[in-house]
Amino acid sequence: MDRFPAPARPLVARLTQAAAADPPRAVSFQGAPGANSHVAVAQMFPDGLPLPCFDFADAIDAVKEGRAGCAMIPIENSLHGRVADIHFLLPESGLLITGEHFLPIRYALMGLGAREEVEQAVSHPQALGQCRGWLHAHGIEPMDYPDTAGAAALVAERGDPRVAALAPPAAAELYGLKTFASGIADAEHNTTRFVVLAREDGVIAEGPRMTTLVFAVGNVPAALYKAMGGFATNGVNMTKLESYQRGGSFAATEFYADVEGGPGEPGFDRALAELRFHSERLRVLGTYRRARERG
DSSP states (O other): OTTSOGGGHHHHHHHHHHHHTOGGGEEEEESSTTSHHHHHHHHHOTTSEEEEESSHHHHHHHHHTTSOSEEEEEEEETTTEEOTTHHHHHHHHOOEEEEEEEEEOOEEEEESSOGGGOOEEEEOHHHHHHTHHHHHHTTOEEEEOSOHHHHHHHHHHHOOTTEEEEEOTHHHHHTTOEEEEEEEOSSTTOEEEEEEEESSOOOOOSSOEEEEEEEEEOSSTTHHHHHHHHHHHTTOOEEEEEEEOOTTOOOOOEEEEEEEOOTTOHHHHHHHHHHHHHEEEEEEEEEEEOOSOOO
């Protein structure tokens, strides 16, 4: 809790105390109160108890240790791509993806003093990346901080009118800041996808499903082509495929994939069996209800 800026600590303490009284209802998230993840928790779990955590590892640990029933974690943004470290944290967490949620993102520039005094904007790197063009057009220098709402609390704590925060609009009221500009994003489609992580599979209501998995193929010609063949021949749509490096080898042998469908669907089962045959390692991270259509 001490890692949060001082203005955020009373709010963090109050939410943490409420979550501790009923851990199954607690939903951990990364960031200070007022962060986009906090907004996503409120939308998807209106009866939940938000549990703020300073970083992603803390939010995941809260679930693993039983202090929260699940975690709400941003995984990718339509403007700025995947969230750093998530592709490593998810497979290693031991948790399962049980749901997804899409949150339209708009930021506000907030601070002390007057708008004309602002020289720098502090926020999470994802937020700064999503508003890079706007900041450049207004001559404002970006400054990295681990959290958007935490950046607002930091600005309130420092009291420097030259430094503003780029944060969700509600953070201004929470931390006593003035709103200088609102509705900020470099594109109208700016949206973040969140996933819900839990220790056990969720109950999937009727409707279309998604499955997320990670796998590795051998470093031989056409290995990935062969592994992917089963999805094409069985008519299974793969909506995302990303490679990433592990172990400092500079070899893209690890892959993260989102696939439409789930176990029990004949085409999906055949495609997964073929992927397993051609993979050195395969782990299903979860099957969950699809929140919106792809494409």
